Amino acid sequence: MKEMLIHSIGQIVSGDFASPFIDGDSILIRDNLIAEVGYGLSADADATTINADGTTVIPGLIDSHVHPVIGDYSPRQRVVDFIASCVHGGVTRMISAGEVHMPGRPTGAIGTKAMAIVGAKAWGNCRPGGMKVQGGGLLLQAGLTEADFEEMATAGVKHLGEVGLGGYHDWNKIAEMVQWAKHCGMTVMMHIGGASIPGSDAIGAEHAIKVQPHIASHLNGGPTAPSLADIERIIAETDAALEIIQCGNAAIIPRILDLARQHAALDRVIIGTDMPSGTGVIPLGMLRTIAWVSALGDIPPEAAIAMATGTTAAIYNLPAGRIAPGLQAALVVMDAPIGSAAADALETLRIGDTPGISGVIIDGEVVVRKSIHTPPARRQIEVS
Numbered sequence: 310m311k312e313m314l315i316h317s318i319g320q321i322v323s324g325d326f327a328s329p330f331i332d333g334d335s336i337l338i339r340d341n342l343i344a345e346v347g348y349g350l351s352a353d354a355d356a357t358t359i360n361a362d363g364t365t366v367i368p369g370l371i372d373s374h375v376h377p378v379i380g381d382y383s384p385r386q387r388v389v390d391f392i393a394s395c396v397h398g399g400v401t402r403m404i405s406a407g408e409v410h411m412p413g414r415p416t417g418a419i420g421t422k423a424m425a426i427v428g429a430k431a432w433g434n435c436r437p438g439g440m441k442v443q444g445g446g447l448l449l450q451a452g453l454t455e456a457d458f459e460e461m462a463t464a465g466v467k468h469l470g471e472v473g474l475g476g477y478h479d480w481n482k483i484a485e486m487v488q489w490a491k492h493c494g495m496t497v498m499m500h501i502g503g504a505s506i507p508g509s510d511a512i513g514a515e516h517a518i519k520v521q522p523h524i525a526s527h528l529n530g531g532p533t534a535p536s537l538a539d540i541e542r543i544i545a546e547t548d549a550a551l552e553i554i555q556c557g558n559a560a561i562i563p564r565i566l567d568l569a570r571q572h573a574a575l576d577r578v579i580i581g582t583d584m585p586s587g588t589g590v591i592p593l594g595m596l597r598t599i600a601w602v603s604a605l606g607d608i609p610p611e612a613a614i615a616m617a618t619g620t621t622a623a624i625y626n627l628p629a630g631r632i633a634p635g636l637q638a639a640l641v642v643m644d645a646p647i648g649s650a651a652a653d654a655l656e657t658l659r660i661g662d663t664p665g666i667s668g669v670i671i672d673g674e675v676v677v678r679k680s681i682h683t684p685p686a687r688r689q690i691e692v693s
Protein backbone atom coordinates (compact mmCIF):
# COMPACT_ATOMS: atom_id res chain seq x y z
CA MET A 310 0.00 0.00 0.00
CA LYS A 311 1.46 3.29 -1.14
CA GLU A 312 0.63 6.53 0.64
CA MET A 313 1.02 10.19 -0.27
CA LEU A 314 0.36 13.08 2.08
CA ILE A 315 -0.19 16.64 0.90
CA HIS A 316 0.09 18.98 3.88
CA SER A 317 0.19 22.72 4.63
CA ILE A 318 -2.57 23.39 2.09
CA GLY A 319 -4.00 26.92 2.27
CA GLN A 320 -7.35 26.18 0.64
CA ILE A 321 -9.03 23.02 -0.67
CA VAL A 322 -11.57 23.48 -3.48
CA SER A 323 -13.94 20.50 -3.54
CA GLY A 324 -15.20 20.45 -7.14
CA ASP A 325 -18.76 20.24 -5.79
CA PHE A 326 -20.84 23.19 -7.06
CA ALA A 327 -23.23 23.05 -4.09
CA SER A 328 -20.46 22.99 -1.49
CA PRO A 329 -17.27 24.25 -3.16
CA PHE A 330 -14.81 24.27 -0.23
CA ILE A 331 -13.61 21.53 2.12
CA ASP A 332 -12.25 22.26 5.58
CA GLY A 333 -8.74 20.99 6.06
CA ASP A 334 -5.05 21.53 5.41
CA SER A 335 -4.08 18.01 4.33
CA ILE A 336 -5.10 15.26 1.91
CA LEU A 337 -4.05 11.64 2.37
CA ILE A 338 -3.89 9.45 -0.74
CA ARG A 339 -3.68 5.68 -0.51
CA ASP A 340 -2.73 3.87 -3.71
CA ASN A 341 -4.68 5.77 -6.38
CA LEU A 342 -7.58 6.96 -4.22
CA ILE A 343 -8.23 9.87 -1.87
CA ALA A 344 -8.33 8.29 1.61
CA GLU A 345 -8.88 11.26 3.92
CA VAL A 346 -9.23 15.05 3.94
CA GLY A 347 -8.81 17.07 7.13
CA TYR A 348 -6.51 18.96 9.48
CA GLY A 349 -3.06 17.68 10.52
CA LEU A 350 -3.30 14.25 8.89
CA SER A 351 -0.28 11.93 9.07
CA ALA A 352 0.98 9.14 6.83
CA ASP A 353 3.27 6.07 6.90
CA ALA A 354 6.98 6.78 7.40
CA ASP A 355 7.75 5.79 3.78
CA ALA A 356 4.92 7.91 2.28
CA THR A 357 5.66 10.60 -0.29
CA THR A 358 4.97 13.95 1.34
CA ILE A 359 4.20 17.19 -0.43
CA ASN A 360 4.46 20.53 1.32
CA ALA A 361 1.91 22.79 -0.41
CA ASP A 362 3.26 25.88 1.43
CA GLY A 363 -0.15 27.47 2.01
CA THR A 364 -1.32 27.24 -1.62
CA THR A 365 -4.52 25.96 -3.20
CA VAL A 366 -5.46 22.39 -4.16
CA ILE A 367 -8.27 21.69 -6.62
CA PRO A 368 -9.50 18.51 -8.37
CA GLY A 369 -7.82 17.68 -11.69
CA LEU A 370 -9.68 19.50 -14.47
CA ILE A 371 -11.95 17.49 -16.78
CA ASP A 372 -12.10 18.86 -20.33
CA SER A 373 -15.63 17.99 -21.48
CA HIS A 374 -14.93 18.73 -25.14
CA VAL A 375 -11.80 17.53 -26.98
CA HIS A 376 -11.33 16.17 -30.50
CA PRO A 377 -8.55 13.57 -30.21
CA VAL A 378 -7.99 10.94 -32.89
CA ILE A 379 -5.56 8.09 -32.15
CA GLY A 380 -2.53 8.57 -29.91
CA ASP A 381 -1.14 11.93 -28.89
CA TYR A 382 -1.29 13.48 -32.36
CA SER A 383 -3.74 15.95 -33.90
CA PRO A 384 -4.09 15.59 -37.67
CA ARG A 385 -6.14 18.81 -37.63
CA GLN A 386 -3.21 20.95 -36.44
CA ARG A 387 -0.34 18.49 -37.13
CA VAL A 388 0.67 18.77 -33.51
CA VAL A 389 2.18 15.99 -31.39
CA ASP A 390 2.07 15.60 -27.60
CA PHE A 391 -0.83 18.03 -27.19
CA ILE A 392 -2.60 15.78 -24.68
CA ALA A 393 0.44 15.37 -22.43
CA SER A 394 0.90 19.11 -22.79
CA CYS A 395 -2.57 19.76 -21.37
CA VAL A 396 -1.60 17.96 -18.13
CA HIS A 397 0.66 20.99 -17.57
CA GLY A 398 -2.51 23.08 -17.81
CA GLY A 399 -4.08 21.15 -14.92
CA VAL A 400 -6.19 18.81 -17.07
CA THR A 401 -6.20 15.19 -15.89
CA ARG A 402 -9.11 13.83 -17.92
CA MET A 403 -10.67 14.52 -21.33
CA ILE A 404 -13.92 13.47 -22.98
CA SER A 405 -13.85 13.00 -26.76
CA ALA A 406 -16.53 15.00 -28.56
CA GLY A 407 -15.97 12.71 -31.55
CA GLU A 408 -12.82 11.61 -33.38
CA VAL A 409 -13.95 13.68 -36.32
CA HIS A 410 -10.46 14.66 -37.52
CA MET A 411 -9.50 11.08 -38.41
CA PRO A 412 -7.90 11.28 -41.88
CA GLY A 413 -10.20 9.41 -44.28
CA ARG A 414 -12.74 8.96 -41.48
CA PRO A 415 -14.93 5.99 -42.39
CA THR A 416 -18.59 6.89 -42.85
CA GLY A 417 -21.68 4.68 -43.05
CA ALA A 418 -23.05 2.64 -40.18
CA ILE A 419 -20.32 0.00 -40.02
CA GLY A 420 -17.50 2.50 -40.42
CA THR A 421 -18.68 4.85 -37.71
CA LYS A 422 -19.39 1.92 -35.39
CA ALA A 423 -15.88 0.54 -35.94
CA MET A 424 -14.37 3.98 -35.23
CA ALA A 425 -16.28 4.33 -31.96
CA ILE A 426 -15.22 0.90 -30.73
CA VAL A 427 -11.57 1.45 -31.67
CA GLY A 428 -11.67 4.87 -30.00
CA ALA A 429 -13.17 3.54 -26.77
CA LYS A 430 -10.76 0.59 -26.56
CA ALA A 431 -7.57 2.32 -27.71
CA TRP A 432 -8.02 5.28 -25.37
CA GLY A 433 -8.68 2.89 -22.52
CA ASN A 434 -5.06 1.72 -22.98
CA CYS A 435 -3.37 5.03 -23.83
CA ARG A 436 -2.42 7.59 -21.16
CA PRO A 437 -0.30 10.42 -22.63
CA GLY A 438 1.41 12.15 -19.71
CA GLY A 439 -0.95 10.30 -17.36
CA MET A 440 -4.08 11.84 -18.95
CA LYS A 441 -7.24 9.72 -18.94
CA VAL A 442 -9.15 10.09 -22.20
CA GLN A 443 -12.68 8.78 -22.68
CA GLY A 444 -12.52 8.13 -26.42
CA GLY A 445 -14.95 6.59 -28.86
CA GLY A 446 -17.44 9.45 -29.16
CA LEU A 447 -19.82 7.86 -31.66
CA LEU A 448 -20.79 10.03 -34.64
CA LEU A 449 -24.28 9.17 -35.87
CA GLN A 450 -24.69 7.88 -39.42
CA ALA A 451 -27.61 6.59 -41.49
CA GLY A 452 -28.28 2.88 -41.07
CA LEU A 453 -27.31 2.39 -37.41
CA THR A 454 -29.75 0.03 -35.69
CA GLU A 455 -30.75 -0.48 -32.07
CA ALA A 456 -28.70 -3.70 -32.07
CA ASP A 457 -25.65 -1.69 -33.16
CA PHE A 458 -26.00 0.52 -30.08
CA GLU A 459 -26.25 -2.52 -27.81
CA GLU A 460 -23.16 -4.05 -29.43
CA MET A 461 -21.20 -0.80 -29.06
CA ALA A 462 -22.20 -0.41 -25.41
CA THR A 463 -21.04 -3.96 -24.71
CA ALA A 464 -17.75 -3.16 -26.45
CA GLY A 465 -17.16 -0.17 -24.17
CA VAL A 466 -18.58 2.80 -26.07
CA LYS A 467 -19.92 5.10 -23.34
CA HIS A 468 -21.07 8.21 -25.18
CA LEU A 469 -22.06 9.93 -28.39
CA GLY A 470 -19.75 12.55 -29.85
CA GLU A 471 -21.45 15.73 -30.93
CA VAL A 472 -24.82 14.94 -32.48
CA GLY A 473 -24.98 17.02 -35.66
CA LEU A 474 -21.36 16.47 -36.70
CA GLY A 475 -20.64 13.96 -39.40
CA GLY A 476 -22.95 15.09 -42.18
CA TYR A 477 -26.08 13.18 -41.12
CA HIS A 478 -29.13 15.41 -40.68
CA ASP A 479 -32.27 13.22 -40.63
CA TRP A 480 -33.52 14.70 -37.35
CA ASN A 481 -36.40 12.26 -36.83
CA LYS A 482 -34.06 9.32 -37.14
CA ILE A 483 -31.40 11.07 -35.05
CA ALA A 484 -33.91 11.56 -32.22
CA GLU A 485 -34.74 7.84 -32.36
CA MET A 486 -31.05 6.86 -32.31
CA VAL A 487 -30.48 9.11 -29.30
CA GLN A 488 -33.22 7.20 -27.46
CA TRP A 489 -31.46 3.92 -28.28
CA ALA A 490 -28.17 5.37 -27.03
CA LYS A 491 -29.77 6.54 -23.77
CA HIS A 492 -31.31 3.09 -23.22
CA CYS A 493 -27.81 1.64 -23.50
CA GLY A 494 -26.54 4.04 -20.83
CA MET A 495 -24.65 6.29 -23.24
CA THR A 496 -24.21 10.00 -22.55
CA VAL A 497 -25.26 12.25 -25.43
CA MET A 498 -23.65 15.55 -26.38
CA MET A 499 -24.95 17.75 -29.16
CA HIS A 500 -23.31 20.44 -31.31
CA ILE A 501 -25.13 23.76 -30.84
CA GLY A 502 -24.69 26.89 -32.97
CA GLY A 503 -23.30 27.60 -36.41
CA ALA A 504 -21.82 24.97 -38.70
CA SER A 505 -18.27 23.95 -37.75
CA ILE A 506 -16.45 21.55 -40.06
CA PRO A 507 -17.49 21.15 -43.72
CA GLY A 508 -20.51 18.83 -43.88
CA SER A 509 -21.91 19.98 -40.55
CA ASP A 510 -25.00 22.11 -40.12
CA ALA A 511 -26.28 25.06 -38.08
CA ILE A 512 -28.14 23.65 -35.08
CA GLY A 513 -30.42 25.61 -32.77
CA ALA A 514 -33.02 25.28 -30.04
CA GLU A 515 -35.60 23.39 -32.16
CA HIS A 516 -33.11 20.58 -32.78
CA ALA A 517 -31.96 20.42 -29.15
CA ILE A 518 -35.54 20.33 -27.83
CA LYS A 519 -36.37 17.50 -30.23
CA VAL A 520 -33.27 15.45 -29.40
CA GLN A 521 -32.99 16.25 -25.62
CA PRO A 522 -29.24 15.60 -25.30
CA HIS A 523 -27.49 15.29 -21.92
CA ILE A 524 -25.12 18.09 -22.94
CA ALA A 525 -25.78 21.14 -25.12
CA SER A 526 -22.24 21.54 -26.40
CA HIS A 527 -20.53 24.93 -26.69
CA LEU A 528 -23.47 27.26 -26.10
CA ASN A 529 -20.93 30.05 -26.76
CA GLY A 530 -20.26 28.64 -30.23
CA GLY A 531 -17.99 26.04 -31.72
CA PRO A 532 -16.93 28.48 -33.05
CA THR A 533 -20.14 30.38 -34.06
CA ALA A 534 -22.56 31.14 -31.20
CA PRO A 535 -26.32 30.61 -31.57
CA SER A 536 -28.71 33.48 -30.79
CA LEU A 537 -29.43 34.38 -27.16
CA ALA A 538 -33.10 33.49 -27.81
CA ASP A 539 -32.06 29.96 -28.81
CA ILE A 540 -29.75 29.70 -25.80
CA GLU A 541 -32.57 30.71 -23.45
CA ARG A 542 -34.92 28.13 -24.98
CA ILE A 543 -32.30 25.41 -24.53
CA ILE A 544 -31.87 26.39 -20.88
CA ALA A 545 -35.64 26.49 -20.28
CA GLU A 546 -36.87 23.61 -22.47
CA THR A 547 -34.20 20.96 -21.94
CA ASP A 548 -32.41 19.52 -18.90
CA ALA A 549 -29.10 19.50 -20.76
CA ALA A 550 -25.79 20.52 -19.25
CA LEU A 551 -24.81 23.95 -20.60
CA GLU A 552 -21.28 23.84 -21.96
CA ILE A 553 -18.97 26.85 -22.31
CA ILE A 554 -15.73 26.38 -24.23
CA GLN A 555 -12.43 28.07 -24.95
CA CYS A 556 -12.56 27.89 -28.77
CA GLY A 557 -15.81 29.83 -29.07
CA ASN A 558 -17.21 33.33 -28.62
CA ALA A 559 -15.86 34.89 -25.39
CA ALA A 560 -18.12 37.96 -25.54
CA ILE A 561 -21.33 35.98 -25.13
CA ILE A 562 -20.15 34.05 -22.05
CA PRO A 563 -21.42 36.61 -19.47
CA ARG A 564 -24.80 36.73 -21.21
CA ILE A 565 -25.15 32.92 -21.17
CA LEU A 566 -24.26 32.91 -17.48
CA ASP A 567 -26.82 35.67 -16.80
CA LEU A 568 -29.51 33.56 -18.50
CA ALA A 569 -28.44 30.47 -16.54
CA ARG A 570 -28.57 32.54 -13.33
CA GLN A 571 -32.08 33.81 -14.15
CA HIS A 572 -33.27 30.23 -14.74
CA ALA A 573 -31.51 28.88 -11.60
CA ALA A 574 -29.41 26.69 -13.89
CA LEU A 575 -25.83 27.61 -12.96
CA ASP A 576 -25.45 24.09 -11.54
CA ARG A 577 -25.86 22.78 -15.12
CA VAL A 578 -22.91 24.72 -16.55
CA ILE A 579 -19.80 22.75 -17.58
CA ILE A 580 -16.51 23.89 -19.11
CA GLY A 581 -14.46 22.44 -22.00
CA THR A 582 -12.11 23.60 -24.73
CA ASP A 583 -13.21 22.18 -28.17
CA MET A 584 -9.61 21.80 -29.21
CA PRO A 585 -7.83 20.78 -31.36
CA SER A 586 -9.88 22.81 -33.82
CA GLY A 587 -9.37 25.63 -36.27
CA THR A 588 -8.72 27.81 -33.22
CA GLY A 589 -5.69 25.69 -32.39
CA VAL A 590 -4.35 23.63 -29.52
CA ILE A 591 -4.50 25.47 -26.19
CA PRO A 592 -2.92 23.64 -23.22
CA LEU A 593 -4.09 26.39 -20.84
CA GLY A 594 -7.57 26.39 -22.41
CA MET A 595 -9.36 25.01 -19.36
CA LEU A 596 -7.71 27.45 -16.92
CA ARG A 597 -8.35 30.35 -19.30
CA THR A 598 -12.04 29.43 -19.69
CA ILE A 599 -12.46 29.08 -15.91
CA ALA A 600 -10.94 32.57 -15.60
CA TRP A 601 -13.31 33.96 -18.26
CA VAL A 602 -16.34 32.40 -16.57
CA SER A 603 -15.28 33.78 -13.21
CA ALA A 604 -13.97 37.22 -14.23
CA LEU A 605 -16.37 38.05 -17.07
CA GLY A 606 -19.39 36.13 -15.77
CA ASP A 607 -19.11 37.15 -12.11
CA ILE A 608 -19.02 33.55 -10.95
CA PRO A 609 -17.04 32.77 -7.76
CA PRO A 610 -13.83 31.00 -8.88
CA GLU A 611 -14.51 27.96 -6.71
CA ALA A 612 -17.89 27.56 -8.48
CA ALA A 613 -16.24 27.95 -11.90
CA ILE A 614 -13.77 25.20 -10.90
CA ALA A 615 -16.72 22.93 -10.03
CA MET A 616 -18.06 23.56 -13.56
CA ALA A 617 -14.74 22.20 -14.87
CA THR A 618 -14.57 19.19 -12.54
CA GLY A 619 -17.38 17.79 -10.39
CA THR A 620 -20.34 18.80 -12.52
CA THR A 621 -18.88 17.09 -15.61
CA ALA A 622 -17.89 14.02 -13.58
CA ALA A 623 -21.48 13.67 -12.36
CA ILE A 624 -22.86 13.72 -15.92
CA TYR A 625 -20.45 10.98 -17.01
CA ASN A 626 -20.64 8.98 -13.73
CA LEU A 627 -16.88 9.28 -13.26
CA PRO A 628 -15.28 8.31 -9.93
CA ALA A 629 -13.34 11.59 -10.05
CA GLY A 630 -13.83 15.34 -10.34
CA ARG A 631 -14.20 16.06 -6.62
CA ILE A 632 -11.92 15.88 -3.61
CA ALA A 633 -13.63 13.31 -1.42
CA PRO A 634 -12.64 9.99 0.18
CA GLY A 635 -12.98 7.04 -2.20
CA LEU A 636 -12.60 9.04 -5.40
CA GLN A 637 -9.62 8.83 -7.76
CA ALA A 638 -6.73 11.04 -6.66
CA ALA A 639 -6.35 13.56 -9.49
CA LEU A 640 -5.29 16.89 -7.99
CA VAL A 641 -3.75 20.20 -9.03
CA VAL A 642 -1.70 22.44 -6.71
CA MET A 643 -1.64 26.09 -7.75
CA ASP A 644 -0.95 29.61 -6.58
CA ALA A 645 -0.99 33.17 -7.85
CA PRO A 646 1.74 33.61 -10.45
CA ILE A 647 4.77 35.76 -9.76
CA GLY A 648 3.89 39.42 -10.31
CA SER A 649 0.12 38.94 -10.18
CA ALA A 650 -2.06 41.51 -8.45
CA ALA A 651 -3.81 38.53 -6.82
CA ALA A 652 -2.83 37.02 -3.48
CA ASP A 653 -3.76 33.42 -4.24
CA ALA A 654 -4.93 31.06 -7.01
CA LEU A 655 -8.64 31.78 -6.62
CA GLU A 656 -8.20 35.55 -6.69
CA THR A 657 -6.02 35.06 -9.78
CA LEU A 658 -8.94 33.43 -11.59
CA ARG A 659 -11.39 36.02 -10.31
CA ILE A 660 -9.39 38.85 -11.89
CA GLY A 661 -9.02 36.91 -15.16
CA ASP A 662 -5.37 35.81 -14.89
CA THR A 663 -4.00 32.28 -15.22
CA PRO A 664 -2.72 30.72 -11.98
CA GLY A 665 0.71 29.11 -11.73
CA ILE A 666 0.65 25.33 -11.37
CA SER A 667 3.31 23.85 -9.09
CA GLY A 668 2.10 20.24 -9.13
CA VAL A 669 -0.28 17.81 -10.83
CA ILE A 670 -1.04 14.45 -9.25
CA ILE A 671 -2.79 11.60 -11.07
CA ASP A 672 -3.54 8.29 -9.33
CA GLY A 673 -1.26 9.20 -6.47
CA GLU A 674 1.75 9.99 -8.71
CA VAL A 675 3.25 13.45 -9.16
CA VAL A 676 3.15 13.74 -12.98
CA VAL A 677 3.97 17.46 -13.23
CA ARG A 678 6.17 19.67 -11.08
CA LYS A 679 6.42 23.32 -12.13
CA SER A 680 4.15 23.44 -15.19
CA ILE A 681 6.01 24.20 -18.41
CA HIS A 682 3.02 26.25 -19.60
CA THR A 683 1.62 28.36 -16.76
CA PRO A 684 3.48 31.36 -15.44
CA PRO A 685 5.58 30.33 -12.42
CA ALA A 686 3.64 29.97 -9.18
CA ARG A 687 4.72 32.34 -6.42
CA ARG A 688 5.03 29.46 -3.95
CA GLN A 689 6.20 26.05 -5.19
CA ILE A 690 5.52 22.63 -3.67
CA GLU A 691 8.29 20.62 -2.01
CA VAL A 692 8.19 16.86 -2.56
CA SER A 693 10.03 14.46 -0.23
Ligand SMILES: [Zn+2]
Nearest residue numbers: 471500505531
Ligand atom coordinates in the same frame (compact mmCIF):
# COMPACT_ATOMS: atom_id res chain seq x y z
ZN1 LIG B 1 -19.18 21.32 -32.15
